[in-house]
Amino acid sequence: MKMATFNVNGITSRLPHLLEWLEREQPDVACLQELKAPDRGFPLQAIHDAGYGAVWSGQASWNGVAILSRGEDPIESRRSLPGDARDVHSRYIEALAHGVLVGCLYLPNGNPRPGPKFDYKLAWFERLIAYAQPLFDTGYPVVLAGDYNVVPTDADIYDPKNWRRDALLQPESRDAYERLLAQGWTDALRAAHPNEQVFTFWDYFRQHWPRNRGLRIDHLLLSANLAKRIKAAGVDRWVRDLPKASDHAPTWVEFAMPRRNG
């Protein structure tokens, strides 16, 4: 059982890459972020043809999240994060897929800082922390996967020097991430690769991809019962190397799961 997260940076532009990736890697569940398309622009037919069911929450121009599930329709349980009825950004969707409750999130970037966007990021993070605690406490198998827009430590970036003032490295952002983990969640990539640098994002500027100047900002957080079943975790870097690639690469975790009946 393999679960992945992929910030596509535009589902319309990236559809050929998405389909090529699904075909080659066959994730059982895929969380997508930055659809940058309204609901009616979601390419459901192509995704069905690839063998996946989907739920999605779109928005014109910005944001937008989706959950794909191989061979079944995900059962949607929620399509926004509670705690602020005025927040209309499409940044959270949740569904039951392959026996796991999957929360797919696109946490606000927060730049420029200081300012209202950084305040929004921290407020969104607090809503996530408040929502995640009772979810963890249910004991249900849960994955909270997505683009967290947080570089957890200085080991998760090629060189923190030029990013020191960026919202992704702020002590407040990192503290919020660590408080979320302190509820009991396991950062799958960190757990599977405790002593090596793993990047999931390389920006379009300054030839950062060819020079492997990356950041780790896409994370899969696992409930306790899933964390003990981690078999492997990694990043599908070949997708970042395609022409006209997203600036993020698909990031995944594989579990050793008991066979389900049927």
Next chain:
DNA sequence: ATGCCTTCCATAGGAAGA
């Protein structure tokens, strides 16, 4: 301090990303 490059929306160039 800003631009770098890429997306969307629209059809020029601005907003946003990170």
